[in-house]
Amino acid sequence: GDSVTQMEGPVTLSEEAFLTINCTYTATGYPSLFWYVQYPGEGLQLLLKATKADDKGSNKGFEATYRKETTSFHLEKGSVQVSDSAVYFCALTLDTGRRALTFGSGTRLQVQP
Amino acid sequence: DTEVTQTPKHLVMGMTNKKSLKCEQHMGHRAMYWYKQKAKKPPELMFVYSYEKLSINESVPSRFSPECPNSSLLNLHLHALQPEDSALYLCASSQETTGFYEQYFGPGTRLTVT
Numbered sequence: 001g002d003s004v005t006q007m008e009g010p011v012t013l014s015e016e017a018f019l020t021i022n023c024t025y026t027a028t029g030y031p032s033l034f035w036y037v038q039y040p041g042e043g044l045q046l047l048l049k050a051t052k053a054d055d056k057g058s059n060k061g062f063e064a065t066y067r068k069e070t071t072s073f074h075l076e077k078g079s080v081q082v083s084d085s086a087v088y089f090c091a092l093t094l095d096t097g098r099r100a101l102t103f104g105s106g107t108r109l110q111v112q113p
Numbered sequence: 114d115t116e117v118t119q120t121p122k123h124l125v126m127g128m129t130n131k132k133s134l135k136c137e138q139h140m141g142h143r144a145m146y147w148y149k150q151k152a153k154k155p156p157e158l159m160f161v162y163s164y165e166k167l168s169i170n171e172s173v174p175s176r177f178s179p180e181c182p183n184s185s186l187l188n189l190h191l192h193a194l195q196p197e198d199s200a201l202y203l204c205a206s207s208q209e210t211t212g213f214y215e216q217y218f219g220p221g222t223r224l225t226v227t
Binding site: 032034042043049089093099101103105 | 210
């Protein structure tokens with residue numbers, strides 16, 4: 001079945017450090033890929049998306065590129081801030097079949113001043 | 114405006130109570146979703162409505178009863194819940210159910226069953 005695998009957390013970084021959160025997927029078709037962020041006590045916010053191979057999604061300094069050859073969608077940010085501390089979920093949907101979000105397990109990011 | 118609203122924000126109910134969770138969106142989206150999220154876990158899909166019709170029920174127990182009165186509103190009726198049903202309940206909407214469209218989530222209702 002379709003699945004998303006994320007790196008285990010928590011990831012602890014100092015402010016202004018470079019961030020990478022790895023995400024790989026398995027899908028039977030051509031998925032759309034998403035990153036969502038969840039701040040403590042809140043719902044999920046869409047961070048960025050990509051709908052086809054080689055697309056780059058970007059928002060608020062975060063970027064991710066849809067790599068079909070490596071089935072990956074890694075999240076990156078050049079300089080993290082304390083306010084980026086949250087849980088990040090990688091997810092996919094397909095245009096056929098169930099058409100619902102399949103989430104990774106989530107990666108908690110802690111940024112220290 | 115990409116806002117999905119949910120009420121109440123918090124709910125405490127006994128196992129014999131009946132309560133309802135409400136969700137509203139004004140983005141003209143035709144697909145709406147209910148998810149359940151336990152602590153430190155990703156959201157789990159419960160129900161999907163497409164054009165006000167139930168299209169997916171992920172084998173959810175009958176003590177959870179969804180309702181979509183119109184294209185902007187989604188309710189989740191709760192009855193005879195168990196303590197293990199305590200969780201964050203998230204509503205989401207998207208333009209359509211096709212995979213290209215992102216889902217927008219509400220802030221959630223934190224439910225505690227005593």
